[in-house]
Amino acid sequence: MTSAKPFAAGLMLIAIAGCTSVAGPPPGTVEYAxxxxxxxxxxxxxxxxGRIIARLDRQDRQRFIAANAGYAVKSYKAPHRCDAAERERVQGEIGALARR
Structure with missing residues (x-):
């Protein structure tokens, strides 16, 4: 059950990040992606x-997959809506991640 603690901690961080726009992983990190x-x-x-994962360094791919799974669980359980401005911002960031 040792894997439950990091998972729970990750979910808690995600919940806290959802409370404010400034909290969350720093830009440029695998967790931010x-x-x-x-x-x-x-x-x-x-x-x-798949394209985003392919552009990551080999050693960062597993971290991305694990972090993304944690965010996906949270998102599935409590989906959030986004307004047009946020949608446009996120779309630009996704495009940048796919090109880097």
Missing amino acids: AATVSRAYDCGLKVDR
Whole structure:
């Protein structure tokens, strides 16, 4: 059951991040990319997750997959809507992640 603690901690961080717009993983990190992908799904955007993963360094891919799974669970249980401005911002970030 040792894997439950990091998972619970991750979910708690996600919940806290949802409370404010400034909380969350810092931009440029694998966790930020995972959170952005999750938010894109929340906003109903198409995401080429495989392309984003392929552009990550080999050692970062597993971290991305684990972080993205945590965000997906939270998103599935409590989906969020996004307004047009946020949708546009997230769409731009997803495009940048797919091109980097």
